[in-house]
Amino acid sequence: MILVTGATGTIxxxxxxxxxADLGVRIMAREPARVVGAPAQAEIVYGDYGDPQSLVRAMSGVRALFLVTNRVGEDDAHVIQTARSAGVHHVVKLSAAAVADPGAEDLITRWQRVNEDLLRGSGLGWTLLRPRSFMSNALSWTESVRTDHVVRALYGSSANACVDPRDVAEVAVRALTEDGHTGGIHTLTGPAAITAVEQTAEIAALLGRPIRFEELTCEQTRAALRRRYPEPVVEALLQSAQRQRDGAKAGVENTVLELTGRPATSFGTWARGHVAAFASG
Incomplete structure (x- = not known):
């Protein structure tokens, strides 16, 4: 049995x-009704990292676990403890590429480092996935592109080797279902680093109309982030953006090619598949 957490999220x-389709699959979600696209035979159950009994029920009979956490806190510790007690053999954890960057000391990266250390010291089999930011983050621009023909972002000329979430998912499935991934650390990037300005130009070309790029200030970005996140997370995200401005996120890895046998998806290819989201109604 494979247990998937974070099934309503990007990855x-x-x-x-x-x-x-021929594998035993259980999907744990806080809102099971939101799970879509699951194999017909999959078991979908309620579970919450803050509800110990739900974790125990979800992990009963589970061999491999796909672990996604996004709240800074003790969620990983709760899951790992339960997985060990339940006899889970292998945990594939979604982490972040910044963990390996010695200059990255923001709250979120430090939290992920702690989580990785917990898993590696747990006695469980483990695989770590460390993606760069997701190409799908560009979907946050859809409203401004449709209504104002503009992309607004911080540090528009800074490059990020962002990755298609589908590539990350393919590697995750291989790690869950194939031998040879235990103890592996897979850093996942796209095939090239790209800036927000360049992404804007690619989207404009696909739409066949001009799109203007507008550089946000740090204060404008901070104000926008405060509408979605608590202050410590806001500051962590701003620090991460500064690391990108300094060139820390431009490095490209060939991991997707090595593990799947095909090149990582380019931003242009990702954008072609999502161009309808940016088109005017």
Missing amino acids: GREVVRRLP
Whole structure:
């Protein structure tokens, strides 16, 4: 039995869609009704990292676990403890590429380092996935592109080797279903680093109309982030953006090619598949 967490999120939903139909699959979600695209035979159950009994029920009989956490706190510790007690053999954890950057000391990266150390010291089999930021983050621009023909972002000329979430999911499924991944650390990037200005130009070309790029200030970005996140997370995200401005996120890895046998998806290819989201109604 494979247990998938985070199945309503960016990577988890793609993992669910790619799991072979002949495997035993259980999907844990706080809102099971939001799970879409699951294999017909998949078992969908309620579970919350803050509800110990729900974790125990979800992990009963589980061999491999896909672990996604996004709240800074003790969620990983709760899951790992339960997994060990339940006899789970292998945990594939979604982490972040910044963990390996010695200059990255923001709250979120430090939290992920702690989580990785917990897993590696747990006695469980483990695989770490460390993606760069997701190409799908560009979907946050859809409203401004449709209504104002503009992309607004911080540090528009800074490059990021962002990755297609579907590539991350494919690697995750391989790690869950194939031998040879235990103890592996897979850093996942796109095939080239790209800036927000360049992304804007690619989207404009696909739409066949001009799109203007507008550089946000740090204060404008901070104000926008405060509408979505608590202050410590806001500051962590701003520090991460500064690391990108300094060139820390431009490095490209060939991991997707090495593990899947095909090159990582380019931003242009990702954008072609999502161009309808940016088109005017």
